[in-house]
Amino acid sequence: MYNQDYRRPLREPSPYPRYVINALIPDPLAEPLDMMRKRLDRWSTQWLPPHITIIPPFNADLTDGQRHQIVSHPFPFELSLTSVGRFRHSRTGVVWYGVEAPDLKIRIEELFQTMPWLKPFADQRPGQTHITVASRVPHHEMNYVETAAAAAHLTGNAAVERLSLFRWDEAAHRWERGV
Secondary structure (H helix, E strand, C coil): EEECCCCCEECCCCCCCEEEEEECCCCCCCHHHHHHHHHHHHCCCCCCEEEEEEEEECCCCCHHHHHHHHHHEEEEEEEEEEEEEEEECEEEEEEEEEEEEHHHHHHHHHHHHHHHHHHHHCCCCCCEEEEEEEEEEEEHHHHHHHHHHHHHHCCCCEEECCCCEEEEEEECCCECCCC
């Protein structure tokens, strides 16, 4: 059985809630990134605000204390946008802005030292640190979307201070922010 965008098999049902841990992109970059996503990504209203994924979606029975510990943990780092790029999947792709964030790896290691119970959920795949601009882009639209993102000439820096925790709301079919 496959999900609606045909990229990967549906995950096995879990009795535990599904969470994702992100570093939300603050202003001055958040607003232009969000406007671009709304223009180029028909799925953007279902997904999260502009962010860097720190720990990808995972199922867990987090306690109130663990959820509070995640969102109150200091996570300061500076980021700057670099270039536009893409990932291709079997039938669709993702267009993204690359991010340069020299202290990000250090902050993630500090997070795992403070909360070692999060380490098993960490993404082990190598990859480009990025902010998604458009997802589920059909291959025949990839060049257009990538060119439009590059033409926006988004540049700038931002300072992230904390992590955000989102929980998947199955009934509403969207991510909800909160502890």
